[in-house]
Amino acid sequence: MGHVFxxxxxxxxxxxxxxxxxxxxxxxxDVELLEDMKVKNYRFSISWARIxxxxxxxxxxxxxxxYYNNLINDLVAAGIEPYVTLYHWDLPQAxxxxxxxxxxxEIVDDFGDYARLCYDRFGDRVKYWITLNEPYIVAQxxxxxxxxxxxxxxxxSKTYIVSHNLIKSHAKAWHIYNDDFRSTQNxxxxxxxxxxxxxxxxxxxxxxxxxxxxMMQFMLGWYAHPIFLGDxxxxxxxxxxxxxxxxxxxxxRLPEFTTAEKENxxxxxxxxxxxxxxxxxxxxxxxxxxxxxxxxxxxxVNRFTGExxxxxxxxxxxxxxxxxxxxxxxxxEEYGNPPVYVTENGFSTADIDDLNDQGRxxxxxxxxxxxxxxxxxxxxxxxxxxxxxxxxxxxWAEGYTERFGIHYVDFNDDERPRSQKESAKEYARIVxxxxxxxxxxxxxxxxxxxxxxxxxxxxxxxxxxxx
Numbered sequence: 457m458g459h460v461f462x463x464x465x466x467x468x469x470x471x472x473x474x475x476x477x478x479x480x481x482x483x484x485x486d487v488e489l490l491e492d493m494k495v496k497n498y499r500f501s502i503s504w505a506r507i508x509x510x511x512x513x514x515x516x517x518x519x520x521x522x523y524y525n526n527l528i529n530d531l532v533a534a535g536i537e538p539y540v541t542l543y544h545w546d547l548p549q550a551x552x553x554x555x556x557x558x559x560x561x562e563i564v565d566d567f568g569d570y571a572r573l574c575y576d577r578f579g580d581r582v583k584y585w586i587t588l589n590e591p592y593i594v595a596q597x598x599x600x601x602x603x604x605x606x607x608x609x610x611x612x613s614k615t616y617i618v619s620h621n622l623i624k625s626h627a628k629a630w631h632i633y634n635d636d637f638r639s640t641q642n643x644x645x646x647x648x649x650x651x652x653x654x655x656x657x658x659x660x661x662x663x664x665x666x667x668x669x670x671m672m673q674f675m676l677g678w679y680a681h682p683i684f685l686g687d688x689x690x691x692x693x694x695x696x697x698x699x700x701x702x703x704x705x706x707x708x709r710l711p712e713f714t715t716a717e718k719e720n721x722x723x724x725x726x727x728x729x730x731x732x733x734x735x736x737x738x739x740x741x742x743x744x745x746x747x748x749x750x751x752x753x754x755x756x757v758n759r760f761t762g763e764x765x766x767x768x769x770x771x772x773x774x775x776x777x778x779x780x781x782x783x784x785x786x787x788x789e790e791y792g793n794p795p796v797y798v799t800e801n802g803f804s805t806a807d808i809d810d811l812n813d814q815g816r817x818x819x820x821x822x823x824x825x826x827x828x829x830x831x832x833x834x835x836x837x838x839x840x841x842x843x844x845x846x847x848x849x850x851x852w853a854e855g856y857t858e859r860f861g862i863h864y865v866d867f868n869d870d871e872r873p874r875s876q877k878e879s880a881k882e883y884a885r886i887v888x889x890x891x892x893x894x895x896x897x898x899x900x901x902x903x904x905x906x907x908x909x910x911x912x913x914x915x916x917x918x919x920x921x922x923x
Contacts, residue, residue: 471855477847477865478872480523487530489846489863489874493884497537499799499842500527501544501589502578504570511548513569521577528581539799539842540578541586541648542571542629545594545604545852552606558594558618559608564625571629575637583643586729586799587629590650591622591679600751603853612750613709616696620711623682623721630724647683648729648799651676653779653786654759657739667738667757670695672786674755684791686722687713696754703749727839728787731800734772735779737762768815769804769858775815777822784830784838795839798827802844804851804858811864816879824886843883847874 479486490498504511506520531538547557555562571587579585588594593604595618602609626647633645654671656664673681673689681689688710697708713721736759745753761767765774780801787796803819820843830836848861856867862880866873886892 467853468855468857471850471857473850475872476850476867482872482874483523483527484530485874486846487527487534487536490531490536491534493880494887495536497539497584497840497842498531498846499539499541499586501541502574503546504543505546505548507573508570509548509550511551511554511566511570513573516573524578528578532581537584538582539584539586540574540582541589542574543567543587544589545598547605557606558599558621559614561621561624563621564628567625568628568632572632572636575633575641579633579637579641579643583641585633585643585645587626587645587647588622589648589799590731591619591626591647592650592675594622595619596751611748612696612754615751616710619678620713623679624717626683627721627724631720634724644726646725646727646729646797647679648731648797649676649679650731650800651783652732653735653776653783654738654757655735655779655782657737661739663740664738667740670755671736671738671757671759672790674751674757676787677790680728680787680791682713682718682721683725684723684728684794686718692754695756699746699749699754702746709749709754726795728791728794728796729799730783730787730796731844732780732783732798733801733803734774735776735783736760766815768819769806770854773804775803775819775822777819777826779826780823781826781830781834784827784836785834788834788836793835793837795837797839798841800842800844802860804860807857807859809864809866811875811877813862813877813879816862816877817882820879820883821892825892 477486487498502524503520506523507517509515509517528538528540551557551560551563551566554560557563575585595615597604598606599608599618600610600612600615608614630645633641633643637643638645651672652675654668654675656668658664670691673691677689678692681687687693692710693708696710700708700710738760739758741756741758745756747753761774762776765776767774780798784796787794801820801823803816805813805816824841827838827841831838843862845860845862847863848856848859848865848867850856851858851860862877862883864875864877866875
């Protein structure tokens with residue numbers, strides 16, 4: 457794998473991702489785990505730095521290409537559909553050294569070249585592509601807060617430049633597939649956004665309702681609006697322009713798309729990819745929204761948690777299952793009910809050797825239940841649901857201190873053995889039953905047909921929800 461740029465924040469316990477789960481060497485075993493669970497889909501990411509160590513087409517790492525070909529071939533042979541993400545935050549160092557990585561507009565063409573290479577080498581077997589995983593995290597944690605690579609901190613300027621280039625890079629990759637590969641490969645290509653649900657603290661208070669809508673636009677609309685509707689949300693353009701002027705700046709910190717760029721970007725996603733984990737209560741910020749400048753000041757919203765919300769090991773993750781249903785309904789109403797692929801949803805536990813992860817089981821059952829309600833009752837066009845994740849892995853700045861997997865990985869053992877957790881068994885039961893098993897003795901339990909299927913580690917054709 458090519459060099460990945462450093463962080464300013466040290467990983468917990470000085471952990472690194474050099475080996476992590478070692479799926480590079482254990483991919484056959486991992487496909488067997490998927491087969492044992494009888495799943496139908498598996499979502500994984502290709503590393504740009506592994507394929508193109510210098511980020512450029514003049515140095516293709518054929519060993520990296522071979523690894524992904526082997527993995528894809530084994531998945532297809534096992535009847536498991538590969539869902540492939542092109543970019544999950546590992547940018548070749550050479551591009552950072554050359555023009556600042558995502559800060560440089562040159563990256564649009566380089567990402568397009570990388571995408572084309574992947575379509576050419578893997579697209580005959582891959583029918584589901586995701587261009588970018590969570591562009592919000594790339595921009596905010598990498599170029600505003602500085603806690604993810606490349607560790608850049610800024611005051612509400614670089615994050616918007618990075619986002620601008622991320623969106624244009626996505627559109628570039630989509631058009632390359634649409635123009636040159638779709639007719640022969642017959643696949644779908646989209647993007648995955650991440651978003652919390654932002655619940656008004658008081659639904660009878662207009663200011664709280666406004667804060668909720670504003671926060672949704674500043675987090676999810678920031679990326680979804682240009683791609684599905686053609687431009688940034690009006691509330692973002694207006695607020696950032698006004699604040700920039702008050703801060704004495706000659707122009708808005710939020711860049712503008714040209715008319716041609718808007719047309720090029722609009723409608724460049726075949727589905728609405730969604731990563732969702734948690735929710736927040738919100739009301740309007742009443743403190744200084746000018747200084748220092750920043751995205752948090754720009755939206756002017758207070759975010760906080762409910763008193764009795766169960767918390768995962770991750771300090772940011774609370775179990776609020778009804779939030780995913782409200783978020784899915786918001787997406788339906790905001791963007792004309794596009795096909796939604798829930799590409800991540802999961803629950804973290806501490807770094808302990810405990811296979812009885814009841815908290816994760818409770819989380820998955822309650823969240824899946826709400827996805828079913830959104831699909832069946834609210835008529836949201838949910839096409840798939842993917843759990844995060846098949847196994848414990850390197851959790852970025854948190855290293856190995858937080859575990860999201862339904863299989864335990866012993867990172868102290870050079871062989872990285874995997875052990876099935878209780879959540880994996882429960883997940884497999886849901887797959888086997890095509891949803892929640894109906895208790896025929898309980899007349900209050902209703903049974904519903906549904907076309908949603910749950911992938912990634914997959915739940916397939918869910919058939920009922922719990923009241």
